[in-house]
Every structure is written in structure tokens, then in C-alpha cells.
Amino acid sequence: MCVLKVEHISGGYQQTPIIHDISFEVQKGEFLGILGPNGCGKSTLIKIISGIIKPSSGRVFIDGTPIEKLSKRQLAKKMTVLPQIQNNAFPATVRETVEIGRYPHQTGFFSSWSEEDEKAVIKAMELTDVLKYQDTNVEFLSGGERQRVFIAQALAQSSELLILDEPTNHLDIAHQKQILDMIRREVTEHGLTVVAVFHDINLASLYCDHLLLMEAGRMKAYGEPHEVIIEQQLMEVYEARISTQAHPEQPKPQMAILPDFEDEKKEKTVSLSNIQMGADYVAFIADFPLKVLSSAVHNAGLGWYRTFINRTVPPEYDIENVQTEFMQYIMNNGFSPTNTVGMMTAVDTKKAVMKEYPASFGSLIVIVTAGIGGAVDVSRAYQQTVFQPIGTINTWVIINGKLSDEAFVQGMMTATEAKSKALQTENVMDKWSNTIATGTPTDSLLVAATQHGKYMQYAGPITEVGKMIGKGVYEATVEAIRIYKREMEQ
């Protein structure tokens, strides 16, 4: 059911039209976010929808009725508009403030307070969690609490359509989340319909079903968040460099600002000289953070880190407490737990193979430790019933260059293929199936790039960088396996 329908509206103040031909519909139980740069006409649009400004052309329908056909009071029962909050000129308690929301429902000369009024006020205060402050003066509440009181006032108005102008402006993230979670719950569970102006693109994307992006009074885009939060589009409208990425939990795009400044002039490259050998670890310590994609024990995934360590642990190492133990280990050795990627192996890290390969784009460093005691053939692994956590091949590929996201993923693939090929060359067998192994059950891989120098969009086997990854990982892994075999023979 269509609660709000905006049909080709244009208009603004007196001679200057601000809004040009905007149309959209909002269904019952839908949350629409309005986005756009400062001065694009968001507030004017809200004023036209709420009937404060008459459009010069076009119409606004609420529940199928044009708003000019409704009396002010009838309109107030159907639609609540909450402008940006201003400070109260006079003291009022929370309850008094929320009770104001019942104004359109009170009629008659003496307009007495009904049971329905009372219920609506209590419910609104409960939903916004301000019931406990009901006798407190609004002046004495924090910004977030005050905002909740005004939202309670809006909810007490009990209309099915709620229009909000920047409902979480100036609030800290806890209060932003609290208020938007609450509004979202009302939308999802009780079919409230909400139209809200947002400054924060990420919040709008997270909480809204649809977004309307405005530019200079016109509709630039309308649709689900993934149809609106598009890098190129936002960069055009906001005239700022941004990048979009996935939200870690919700299927909603998020954006990040890309700052335009050079932090340092000096050249940013790494080499084998960044390696430091410890008593039971090998570490790679850069002067600046590298972009890393890894399957490490500590700080796995995608991120920016300065230090990578590969640590020797005894075979009887207790894997249960690995997260806290590893964090403690990192700190004990003087590294920063938030700036370090950590892996471990049963192999002595002094035996790590370290190679540097010059290339047309810069250079590439490969560091490998290999233990192949539990080597498996991945195509036969389903037949295995016993897990043997012995032996790990840890591979680091560190590139002087700038990789795209897809290059990171292709780099991981190329490195893995090279590793498998090395196992094949060295005739490493899966003891269970008696076929040639492709890896071990606990291999880890790290691909890091300085993100300076040449940009490389792809890293497949026949790209410049892919060729070096293949060659480097293959050679280093073969050498590491040979070292391992020699150790075993002794």
C-alpha cells in the first residue's frame, strides 16, 4: 500500500525554484532515506511534502488523498514531521514534551485527556526508553536523550508516516545506533513508514530500504542502497573522492572518504633488509603499513599492517588459547598487536627461505617456511578421517607496487598454484592416499603490497607480477622442502 506518493513536484521559496520534478512513492513499512550535499534542496523537499511550502507544480498524496484536501489536523493525524531539533525556550518535563504529540487528537472546547492519549504517550516513552525520565526537565538531559524525547513526541502523534530531518545529527555513535535501531524496529515490526533526511551516507545505507540521492534540486538516483551508493555517482554528486566497500555484516554498501594529501615525501619501498631474525621467529618489519590479505592466526583478512611474524611453536603447543597466547607473545617481543600479522609453524624459522626478485614494476620478496609431515592431496582429502596438524607451509609474498583487490585475490591463487607445483616437483606424497600432495592441512598465505609505485589491476600467471609470484613462490617452496627433507634425514 502506498502511504506517500510524490508526483512531479517542483517548487521552493517565492521566485527561486529549488526543487525540480521529483517523483517517488513510499510503501507502508518502508524506510526511505534522502541524501544529497548541503543546499541540494533536501529540507525544501521535506517542507513541500509536509505541506509547509506549496509546490509550484505537482502533487503530494498521503494514503491516496492529495494533502491540500486534508485539514491541518487530519494531516497531522496521518503524518508527523520532526524538523531538526532546536533548544527549548522554556523548561518542560519529558512527559509534558511528549504529551504535545497528542495535540491533533484532542478536540473540543476543553479537550480532555483520554485514556488513548495516555496510552500513546506511555508507549512512546517506553519505545524510546525515556519513561524513566518522565518528570525530569528536558534541559537537564544529554543531547542523545533529548533527541529521544522528541522522537517520543513524534511517535505519540501516532501517525503512520514519520518524516525526520537528520534524526541523529550531532549524536555519538551509540545514540545514533540506538535511535536508528528503534526506528528500524518500528518500521519492520509495526509497519511504520519513515522518510528521513541523512547527512551520513553509511547510516542511510545501513538502515534504509530505499535511498533518494539529490543533486541541485533534482533526483540523481533512486533505488535500493546498492543502486545508489555507487562510487562514481557519489563522487560526482558530492565532488569528493570516495570508495565503496562491503559492510562486514549487512548486505549494504558503505563508503570511505579518500583523502587528498601526501603524508610523506620519502620513497616507500621494502626489501630483504626489512627482515629481522629472532630466537624463535622471523619477522618482516616495514617503516610504513602495507596492505595485506592473509589467512594468518593473528589479524587475518584484509587490512593494513607494518609487521609480519612467523613463529616457531613446539609440536605440543596448545591450540585452544591461541588468540590470547599469540597476542601476549606479540607484545612480549615488543611488537604492536594492532599493527602485526602473526603466523606459526612447527618448523625452525631460522631455516626460512628468503628471496628477492627484481621486476619491471619494482620488486617482490618471497619468504617460505615448509613442514610437510601432514601433506595432503586436496582432491583425495575427503577420504581422510584423521586430522594431522603436523607440518605447515607458510608463504609470504611482499610486493613493491600497488595492487587492486582483484590482484590480491589472483596473487593468492597464483601463489597457491606455485606451491602445489613445488610439492609435485619434490614428489611430496599424501601418505593416506599415496598420491602427490598439493599442500598441508594448515598452510597459511600472506600477500602484501606497499600500494606505492606501479598500479597493477591483475596478478594472474601471465601478468608481470604474476610471473614473479609464480617463479618466486615455486623456487622458495622447493628450497624450503629440500631443507625440510635434509633435516628429517639427519
Added chain:
Amino acid sequence: MKKKLLLAYGSSIFLLMASMWLAVSMGSVDVPFSAIWDQEGNPRAYSILWNIRMPRAVLAGLVGAALAIAGAAFQGLLRNPLADPYTIGVSSGASVGAISTIFFGISLPVLGPYTLAVFGIIGAFLTLLIVLVFARLVDKSMKMETLILTGVIFSSFLGSCISLLTALSHEELKAVVGWLLGSVAMRGWSYVNILVPFLVIGFFILWLNRRELNVMMYGDERAASLGVDVVRRRYAILVGGSVLTGAAVSVSGTIGFVGLVVPHITRMIWGADHRHLLPLSFLNGASLLIVCDLVSRTIVAPQELPIGVVTAFVGAPVFAYIFFKQRRK
């Protein structure tokens, strides 16, 4: 809640009774209060009480009530705690209106004794409109200071108009103009009779808008979205406030700060809900002006201080306090 209201109205009525009793009992001549029921036994005392002190106290009370509710309404409507008929220049406008009738010898038989009051009201309303339009032109958001400064400008200008009219008028007129500078002395019951109908009308108009005043505290946009016809209600409230101010000024002249102090203190103690702020300001405004008038005629007896001196003595510090507090917000 009910208990609080009972206490609010009970204490305000008690204060009014007490100040009435004081005002009637005290004075240059020692008169027993009991003489009020004793025309036969003590005709002189009876006459002093009924013909001098009573009308004076009642008039002071009605003027105080009118100015206080006008102040409460202006403050609520303009969301400005410093607004009152005096500070925004409306009282001066009413004075000019009232004096013009005398100066130009305007006498409309239809209005009879109400001529002065009606012209006072017209003067008040026109000044109010001009002040508001000007203040809005200066600063669209109409900050507290803007409105007060505009009030100062118009008060000064209208004040010099009054002086000019006074200087140009005949001797006997100077006396008339003189009392327009603020007094409730020697007016008798006729002035009470002039004021009462306007007080009733003005109060009734504002009382009909008591809930709208509550809603409009949250801004015009929010009020409109709650279903208030903001433009119509605003005019109604401005007319109501002008009726009260114009009528009060035409019988007693300009008396400052009553409309500022009374709503402020009433709000501080009993809350900002206009459903009760208006009637409570009525009662407390009456009490305050009765007491101020009592002080003005007793403190330097046998001479009298102008009542405006006494109200300013109380009002100016309160004004300073509110200003200070609001600026620190």
C-alpha cells in the same frame, strides 16, 4: 499532578487575597479594615476604603493581571523569555495611540468612554506588527537580542513622539499626559469599568489559544505538523496581547517589567504549560502590582513614587538574570 495544581492555584489566590487585604488596610490614614462592612458606624473610613483604596487596589490588580498574561503570551509565541509589552515597545505604542486621541481631540460617540482604550489597543497592535516585521528583516531567526533591541529602538522613538505631543499640547492636557507615564492613583471605579471588558476579551482570546501556545514552543514548523494553523493562531495571540496591553496602558500608563517578571517566576515554580501559566500569571500579576502600588505610596509617604519605579526596581534585575542565564546556554 492534581495536588500540584491545587497548590498552585491555592497559593496564588491566597497571595492575591493577602495583597488585597494589605493594600486596603495600609495607608497614610489609619483605617480599620472592619470599616469595609460598616457604612453606618464609620462613614469616613468606609468612604476611604471603598472610594479610594479599593478602586486603586482593584485597578492595580487588573492592570497587573492584563500585563502579566500579555507577557506570558508574547513570551510563548515568540519563544523569547525577555519579551513583554514594555521591552518590545508595545506599551509605548499603546501610549502614543491613547495620547493621540487626546491630542487630536478624537471622540467617537460609538466608543464613548472606551475611546482611549480602543486607540491604545490599535497603537499597541500596529507597533507590535512593525516591531516583529522589522526584527524579522534584521535577523530571520529573530534571536532574543534582536527583538529586544528592536523594542528599544521603537520605545525610544515612540517615547520622543510622546514628549513632542506633550510639549505641543495645552496646559490641562499636560496633566492628562502626565498620568499616562504610569500610575494607578486617583482613578476611581470608572477606570476599572473601562478595563474589565477588554481584560475579559483579551484573556478569553489567549485562553482559547493556550494549547496552541504550548505546541508553538516547539517551533512553527513542528506546530504546523501537529495540526496548528500557525498564521491564524499567531494573529489571534498578537491581537489578544494587544487588547490587554492597550487597555491596561490607556488606564494606567506604561508600567514596565510586570509582563516579564510574573510569567517568568510563575513558570519557574509551576511549569511552562500555558493552560495553567495564563490563569496563574493573571493571579500573580494582580498580586504583584497591588503590592508594588502599595510600596510606591507608602515607602516615601506622604509622597508617592511612580509605580513604574517600583516595578523596574524588581524587574530590571530579573531581566538581567534571565538574559545572563539564556546567553550562557
